[in-house]
Each structure stands twice: as structure tokens, then as C-alpha cells.
Amino acid sequence: MEDVLIARARAGDPTAERALYDAHVDRIYRLAFRFAGSDELARDFTQDAFIRAFSRLNDFRGDSKFSTWLHTIAVSVILNGMRKVKTLRQREAPLDEAMTLGTSRREAEPDLKQRLAAAIAALPEGYRTVFLLHDAEGYTHEEIGEVLGVQPGTSKAQLSRARAKLRDALQAFAGEWA
Amino acid sequence: MTDDDRFDELLQEAARDYNTAPGTPRAEMWAAIAAARGKAQAEIAPEAHAGAPVAVRVVPLYSRHRRVLGWVAGLAATLLVGIVIGRQMTLASAPDARIATSAASPAAASSSADDPGKLGTGPAFPAGGGPKLAAAETGSAGSAAPNGDRHAARETRAAFAGLAVADDATRGGAGSAARGAAREAALPYRVAAMQHLLTTEALLVSLRSDVRAGRRDTTIAGWAGELLGTTRMLMDSPAGRDPQLKQLLEDLELVLAQISRLPGARGEAADLGLIDDAVRHRQIMTRLRALSPDT
Numbered sequence: 001m002e003d004v005l006i007a008r009a010r011a012g013d014p015t016a017e018r019a020l021y022d023a024h025v026d027r028i029y030r031l032a033f034r035f036a037g038s039d040e041l042a043r044d045f046t047q048d049a050f051i052r053a054f055s056r057l058n059d060f061r062g063d064s065k066f067s068t069w070l071h072t073i074a075v076s077v078i079l080n081g082m083r084k085v086k087t088l089r090q091r092e093a094p095l096d097e098a099m100t101l102g103t104s105r106r107e108a109e110p111d112l113k114q115r116l117a118a119a120i121a122a123l124p125e126g127y128r129t130v131f132l133l134h135d136a137e138g139y140t141h142e143e144i145g146e147v148l149g150v151q152p153g154t155s156k157a158q159l160s161r162a163r164a165k166l167r168d169a170l171q172a173f174a175g176e177w178a
Numbered sequence: 179m180t181d182d183d184r185f186d187e188l189l190q191e192a193a194r195d196y197n198t199a200p201g202t203p204r205a206e207m208w209a210a211i212a213a214a215r216g217k218a219q220a221e222i223a224p225e226a227h228a229g230a231p232v233a234v235r236v237v238p239l240y241s242r243h244r245r246v247l248g249w250v251a252g253l254a255a256t257l258l259v260g261i262v263i264g265r266q267m268t269l270a271s272a273p274d275a276r277i278a279t280s281a282a283s284p285a286a287a288s289s290s291a292d293d294p295g296k297l298g299t300g301p302a303f304p305a306g307g308g309p310k311l312a313a314a315e316t317g318s319a320g321s322a323a324p325n326g327d328r329h330a331a332r333e334t335r336a337a338f339a340g341l342a343v344a345d346d347a348t349r350g351g352a353g354s355a356a357r358g359a360a361r362e363a364a365l366p367y368r369v370a371a372m373q374h375l376l377t378t379e380a381l382l383v384s385l386r387s388d389v390r391a392g393r394r395d396t397t398i399a400g401w402a403g404e405l406l407g408t409t410r411m412l413m414d415s416p417a418g419r420d421p422q423l424k425q426l427l428e429d430l431e432l433v434l435a436q437i438s439r440l441p442g443a444r445g446e447a448a449d450l451g452l453i454d455d456a457v458r459h460r461q462i463m464t465r466l467r468a469l470s471p472d473t
Contacts (some may be wrong), residue, residue, distance in 0.1 A: 002409050007329045029207070034199070039203075042199065050207075055215075112192070116196070
């Protein structure tokens with residue numbers, strides 16, 4: 001069924017493109033939101049991923065599943081987009097800090113979830129990507145390997161290191177899960 | 179269960195709550211995707227703008243006229259070359275031709291001096307003129323047209339066929355060398371005149387169809403202006419020696435001058451009516467069609 005839709009979309013049928021979009025958009029948007037943490041960025045990434053996928057549909061050979069191919073494009077778009085966002089935020093951060101200096105009160109100690117969220121956000125890109133794809137989105141290591149173009153073993157190793165880093169970052173909360 | 183296992187469970191649970199997406203804004207994102215796709219496709223191929231209202235591709239009139247103007251320019255160039263060659267050859271062969279004419283056919287020579295056009299329709303027609311006349315009488319244009327139109331067509335065809343003959347006759351008609359040279363000299367004018375009449379017919383048909391459809395092509399005046407110039411050049415060339423073709427060219431000159439002066443984007447109905455009257459009254463379309471190469 002999806003093969004037919006892909007063939008029709010290749011021929012320029014907008015209805016087929018819409019059907020493919022409907023079938024995959026939820027997962028792509030959810031993934032984009034996981035990485036971006038904002039609706040605006042997630043929309044941009046999702047739209048960009050579909051636009052690129054449709055314009056490169058002739059490159060899809062059917063060697064892998066369409067969803068894998070689409071997620072490969074989406075992850076690439078998301079990671080590239082997040083790198084740009086990170087660079088921009090780093091440039092803007094000193095100004096924001098200077099503006100809030102002396103006026104901010106000491107926040108209450110964040111709870112475990114907030115601390116965990118901060119620790120995930122602070123993970124190196126490779127670890128964070130594998131961690132979110134595996135633990136948040138439920139990808140298998142094989143799928144992660146296909147999407148990122150790495151061996152499943154590499155994915156497993158990166159996930160292990162990501163968890164170790166998070167454990168270190170959350171050492172203060174060790175008693176809560178012990 | 180070890181601490182590590184419990185920690186991993188907690189991590190997975192926390193990860194599922196990490197940056198949880200709200201509902202997917204499907205429609206809004208699709209609208210943006212469709213717009214971007216439409217724009218990209220329009221840039222690649224404006225006529226195949228999928229996903230958006232597709233405009234019917236219309237070949238711009240100016241491009242059609244540009245092609246026609248190219249033909250007109252080529253026609254004018256051919257005509258100029260023909261005039262130059264013709265004058266050269268006339269100067270070179272005139273004395274011999276006069277001598278040959280007076281010796282071999284005094285009647286023809288005297289007729290040519292009085293009215294070269296009559297020679298074209300007279301009994302002294304060479305083989306080339308005969309079939310054309312026959313075709314005029316039995317052609318489809320003639321059979322469908324009223325008597326007046328048929329007569330006009332016959333006259334025009336005869337006049338056109340007589341172009342070469344008139345040239346032959348004025349040069350004497352005797353002596354195969356002189357006749358061959360005269361035919362060669364007349365050929366560029368015949369070709370140029372034929373092409374010009376066809377192009378002019380195309381303009382008149384285009385104008386008529388525009389008028390009937392309620393359209394107004396603003397470039398048609400410029401097109402008519404170009405054709406008007408060619409018409410005047412033909413009138414001054416050996417093609418204009420034939421009185422009947424000359425008459426047709428004069429009628430065309432009048433009509434083309436009227437069209438070339440059509441005002442602005444919307445021609446006045448009265449102007450268009452006058453032009454239409456002139457075309458019909460002078461049977462211009464019939465006379466033009468009588469000269470079509472396929473008849």
C-alpha cells in the first residue's frame with residue numbers, strides 16, 4: 001500500500017504525499033519536539049523534514065523501510081537545526097545572564113525530573129541522540145544504527161555512556177531510587 | 179533488581195516525560211509544506227504547479243508575433259536581396275531582351291509596353307501559367323466562394339502566375355537564356371510576395387478571431403506596421419508591376435495602415451468595423467486565399 005503511495009507521490013500526486021504525511025507526521029513531530037523542546041522549532045523541523053523527503057523521493061530505492069528513510073532525514077534535519085539553535089543561544093546567553101544578574105533569587109532545588117531534564121539537555125549530542133531515540137522514542141539499536149548510519153553496537157555503547165553520565169549528574173538523588 | 183536497573187527504569191520513565199509533544203498540528207504544518215512544495219515546483223516548472231490551483235498555460239501572444247515578426251524580417255531581407263539581384267540581372271539582360279522581343283514577337287512586345295499584366299492572362303502564357311489558372315477555377319476556394327469571390331480569386335491567381343511571365347515578356351520572351359535569366363530574377367519576388375500574402379492572411383485571421391472572441395491583442399498594431407512596410411517594398415518591386423497584384427497590395431496597404439493605427443489596448447468598435455468592411459468589400463481574404471500554396 002505504501003509502495004503505491006510512494007509511486008504516486010513520485011509522480012507528483014499531492015494526495016499521495018498527504019497520505020504519506022498523515023501516516024508519519026505524528027512520530028516525526030514527537031521526535032522533533034523531544035529534541036527541540038518547543039513547538040515552534042518542532043514544527044520547523046517536521047516541515048523541513050517532509051519537504052526534503054518529498055523533494056528527494058526519487059532517491060528512495062526501497063532498500064530500507066520508508067519510515068526508516070524518512071526518520072533518517074528527520075534526525076539529520078533536527079540535529080542540524082539544533083546545532084544552529086545551540087550556537088545562537090550560546091551567543092545570546094551572556095547578554096541574558098548579564099540582564100538577570102543580581103535580580104534573580106536563588107531557585108528552590110529542582111526536583112528529580114527537572115534535574116534529569118537538565119542533565120539530558122546537557123548530554124553530548126551523540127549520547128543524547130541515542131538516549132532519546134532509544135529510551136524516549138523506543139527505537140531499537142538496529143533502527144538507531146540505520147537512522148544514524150552507525151553499527152548497532154555503537155548505539156548500545158553510546159546509550160550506556162549516556163546513562164552513566166546521567167547517573168553521575170543525578171548522584172545527589174541516589175537515595176530516591178536506591 | 180540492582181540500583182543500576184532501577185536507575186535505568188527511572189531514566190526511561192523520565193525520558194518518556196522529557197519534552198513530551200502536545201497534539202500534532204497536522205493541518206498547519208501541511209499547509210506550510212504544501213505551500214513550500216508549490217513554490218519550489220513553480221520555480222522549477224511554472225506550468226506544472228502541482229498542489230495549487232493550476233493556471234492554464236497560454237502561449238503569450240507576443241511570442242507568436244515575435245515568431246511572425248521573425249518571418250517578416252526574413253521576408254524583408256529576401257525581398258531586398260531579390261531587388262538587388264533583379265536589378266543587376268535586368269540591367270545585364272535588357273538590351274538583348276529588347277532585341278529578341280522585337281525580332282520574335284512584336285505583338286507581345288507592344289503589349290508589354292502598354293500593360294504587362296495583360297500578358298500574364300493572355301494566350302501567350304507559358305506552360306507554368308496554365309495549371310495555376312486551371313487550379314484557380316477548380317480549387318476548393320473557388321467552388322465554395324460566390325461568383326464574385328471566384329472571379330476575384332481567378333484574377334488574383336492569374337495575376338500572381340503572370341508575375342514571371344510578365345517579366346519574361348518585358349524582356350522579350352524569346353531566347354531561352356534571356357527567359358531563364360528573367361525567371362530566376364523573378365523568383366525571389368514570387369517567393370517574397372507569396373510569403374508576405376500568407377503572413378498577412380494570418381494577421382487578418384488573427385484579428386478577425388480576436389474581434390469575434392471579444393479579445394483585443396495590443397501587439398497586432400505593431401505586427402501590421404511591420405507588414406505594411408513589407409507591402410510597400412513589394413509594391414515598389416517587380417511584383418508591383420502586375421496591376422492585379424498591385425491592386426491587392428494597395429488594398430492590403432490600406433487595411434494594414436488602418437490596423438497599425440488601432441488605438442490603445444481596446445480598439446474602437448467603429449475602427450474594427452471599418453477594417454472589417456474594407457476586408458469584406460475588397461474580397462481581400464478570398465484573394466489572399468486564392469494564392470495559398472496548397473491550391
